[in-house]
Every structure is written in structure tokens, then in C-alpha cells.
Amino acid sequence: MAIKKPTQFHLEIVFIMAITIATLFANYGPYHGGHDWYAYYKFIAAFEPSRGYVPYFAVYILAPLSIFPERYQWTALTLISLSIFSYLAHRQGWSLWHIWGVAFFTDLWQGQVDAIVALGMWLALSGKNDRLKSVGLLLAMMKPQLSGYIIALVLLENRSKWYIMLAVPFIVIGISFIEFGNWIPAWVAKTSSMPLHVFNYAPRLLWPYSLFLLPVPFIVWKQQGELNKTTIKTALAISALMPNFSTYSYVILYLFEPRLALLSWLVIPASFISIKAVPMVEISIPLILLLAVMVAEIKSALVLEPAIVSEN
Numbered sequence: 022m023a024i025k026k027p028t029q030f031h032l033e034i035v036f037i038m039a040i041t042i043a044t045l046f047a048n049y050g051p052y053h054g055g056h057d058w059y060a061y062y063k064f065i066a067a068f069e070p071s072r073g074y075v076p077y078f079a080v081y082i083l084a085p086l087s088i089f090p091e092r093y094q095w096t097a098l099t100l101i102s103l104s105i106f107s108y109l110a111h112r113q114g115w116s117l118w119h120i121w122g123v124a125f126f127t128d129l130w131q132g133q134v135d136a137i138v139a140l141g142m143w144l145a146l147s148g149k150n151d152r153l154k155s156v157g158l159l160l161a162m163m164k165p166q167l168s169g170y171i172i173a174l175v176l177l178e179n180r181s182k183w184y185i186m187l188a189v190p191f192i193v194i195g196i197s198f199i200e201f202g203n204w205i206p207a208w209v210a211k212t213s214s215m216p217l218h219v220f221n222y223a224p225r226l227l228w229p230y231s232l233f234l235l236p237v238p239f240i241v242w243k244q245q246g247e248l249n250k251t252t253i254k255t256a257l258a259i260s261a262l263m264p265n266f267s268t269y270s271y272v273i274l275y276l277f278e279p280r281l282a283l284l285s286w287l288v289i290p291a292s293f294i295s296i297k298a299v300p301m302v303e304i305s306i307p308l309i310l311l312l313a314v315m316v317a318e319i320k321s322a323l324v325l326e327p328a329i330v331s332e333n
Contacts, residue, residue, distance in 0.1 A: 033117045037103040040129070044096040055095030058132030063087070063094055070201065074212050075134075077204040078197040079163045082137065095132045102129060102136035109143055109276050122282030123289070124271035127220075131269055138164045139273050145175045146253065151182065155189040162190060166265040167273060170238045170256035177239075178248045212265070220267040223300035231262040253277060254314050261307035268303045274310060281306050 047053045061073040066087040070077035089097045106125070107117045128135050141160025145168075148154035158175065161168035179186050197204065217225070224231070238256035245252050254277050260266055261274060275282040284306060291298040 029116055033107055036117065037100065037107065040103060041096060041100045044099045045093070048092050048096065053095075054130040055098070055132035058095045058098055059091075062098075062132065062134060063091065066094070070204065071207060071211070074215060075163050076165075076194075076197075076208055077201050078159075078194050080197070081193060082160065082163060083134070098132055098134070099129055102134075105136040105140050106272070106276075109139055110279075112143065112147070113276055115279055119279035120272065120275040120282050122272065122275055122285035124269050124285055125275060125282065127269040128272045131220075133269060134163065135167065135270050135272060138167055139276060142168050142171050142273070145171060146248070151179075151185045152189070154179075155186050158186060159190045159193055164270075166263065167260060167270055170260055171253065174238065174242055174248050174252065174256060177242070215265065218267075220269055221264060223268050223303035224262055224266050225264045226300055226304050227262055228264045231259075231264075234259050234262060250277065251314055251318060254310060258307040258311040258314070261310075262304075271303075271306055274307065278310055278313070281310060284309065 044054065048055075062075075062083060063086075064070075064072035065075060065079050066083040066085075068080050068084070070080050073079070086094050086097055086101075103117075106120060110117050110120050137160055141157045141163070144157025145154050145161055146157075148157050154175070158172055161172055165172070176183050176186060215221075238252065238259055241255045242248060242252045257274050257277060261271060271281070271285065275285075285303075287302050288299055291302045
């Protein structure tokens with residue numbers, strides 16, 4: 022009997038399990054990962070939201086991870102994140118290998134929850150019904166600095182039924198107010214005092230000049246007439262240029278433009294040249310995405326224009 026060659030799906034499963042098992046061993050080493058999970062998110066999962074930087078309703082999203090022993094929570098999060106990234110990559114028409122990049126591995130190593138936010142954004146954009154889109158908006162709201170534009174554009178696109186789209190967020194956020202009181206002032210104060218760190222240094226290179234770009238996604242949406250890939254890529258690129266967007270979250274950009282993942286590896290040779298060169302390479306990633314969108318639109322316009330002229 023002939024032995025079947027492993028498919029790409031089987032290889033991805035092996036890779037996901039290998040990374041997950043690696044985190045188990047890393048938990049026992051001196052340099053184990055999951056810093057952000059153990060420093061912030063584990064407390065949120067344990068219903069202590071004031072010790073993190075995300076909105077307090079995130080406790081209901083992350084609480085299931087608290088059922089695992091503390092040592093294995095990062096491992097569980099890694100398995101969930103890899104599964105989500107693999108699913109979303111395939112839904113976009115490529116595989117997990119296409120989004121391999123510095124941000125991809127950094128996001129996993131830090132114990133971040135960006136995969137859950139990315140799933141929320143995808144559901145809000147592509148959910149089969151309004152209930153799924155409403156759930157997606159709730160998940161996306163866990164990190165509004167990543168998803169703010171997408172949330173706003175989805176609501177604008179569905180403004181005739183915004184009350185349906187916001188049903189799940191209203192209910193869950195309302196419950197959080199009952200449980201924790203009006204937590205918004207405390208959350209805003211906490212996020213406003215977030216210290217500068219290596220992962221958000223790059224976007225601050227353009228601050229405050231990046232403020233002039235704030236209306237661009239809405240202008241593009243109006244010009245396109247719909248919430249298409251051009252609008253989405255523009256919104257994500259502009260978001261990534263804002264100061265609270267950490268560079269490990271670029272993995273969300275990879276999901277829409279995987280060639281950026283290859284570009285991200287230039288960070289490694291740049292780090293040998295000068296530590297100051299690293300943020301310069303990092304900030305170029307969303308700028309290149311924005312430039313690529315502009316070039317694609319110009320080329321599209323040039324192709325259409327002769328056709329219109331010839332018809333006349």
C-alpha cells in the first residue's frame with residue numbers, strides 16, 4: 022500500500038503541536054516566554070481587570086483560560102492563537118507559513134491575545150449573520166488601538182442596523198458595569214500612562230505627524246463605496262502608525278498582506294548594524310503596506326481609464 026504524502030494541513034498541525042509542546046518545555050527553563058500573559062492577562066482572566074491594560078469586559082473572554090494551572094496557561098493560549106492564525110490565514114487564501122514573520126513569533130512568545138482580536142475583526146467583517154458580527158465586534162473591542170477603524174467602518178457600513186450589530190457588546194459591557202462599576206475612567210487613565218517600551222517605539226517615530234492620517238481610512242471607504250480589501254488594508258496600516266500600536270501586532274497586517282512577513286525579517290540584520298535601525302525597519306512595514314495600496318489603486322485607475330476612453 023502506497024504511503025500518502027503529508028498534506029500542507031497535516032504539516033501545519035505538526036507545526037502547531039511542536040510549538041505548543043516547546044512552550045511546555047520553555048515553562049521549566051530560565052527564559053520562559055509568556056511575559057505579557059503572566060504580567061497582565063492572567064490577572065484579567067482571574068477577574069482582576071485593573072491589573073491589565075484592556076477594557077474590563079475582557080475578563081469574560083479570557084476567563085476560560087484560568088481553568089488551566091497557571092504554569093500551562095501560556096501554553097493553552099499559544100495553542101489557541103496558532104489555531105486561530107492558521108484558520109484566518111486559510112480563510113484569506115494562504116497558509117500559516119505565509120504569515121511567518123518577526124511579529125508572528127514575538128506575539129506568541131510574549132503571550133499576547135492579538136489572535137483573539139484578529140478573529141473578532143474577521144467575524145465583524147465576514148460573519149455569516151449579524152449575530153456573529155456582533156460577537157466579532159465584542160472580541161475586536163478588547164484592543165481598540167488595533168481594531169478601532171475596523172469597528173467604526175463596520176458600523177458605518179451597517180448603520181441601518183447598528184443596534185443589532187452592537188447587541189452583544191452592549192449586553193457584555195453592561196454586565197461588566199454591574200460587576201465593576203464605571204470602569205472606563207480607570208481604564209483610560211491606565212492606558213494613558215502606559216510606559217514606552219521596545220515594541221511601541223517605532224510608531225512613535227512619526228508622532229504627532231501621523232495624526233494627519235487619521236481621516237484617511239474614512240476617505241478611502243467613501244471613495245471605494247464599500248468596505249473592501251483596499252479600505253481594510255488602509256485602515257490597518259494607519260492604525261499601525263499610531264503610538265499605542267505595538268509592533269508584535271503587525272501579525273494582523275500579515276493576515277491581509279503576507280509579503281510583509283518576509284519584509285519583517287530585515288529587523289534581524291538591522292539589529293546587527295545599529296539598535297536604532299530596528300524601529301526604522303519596523304515602521305517601514307505599515308508605510309509599505311499603505312504605499313502598496315496606493316500604487317494598486319493608481320494602476321487600477323490607469324487600466325480603467327483607457328477602457329472608458331475607447332468606449333467613447
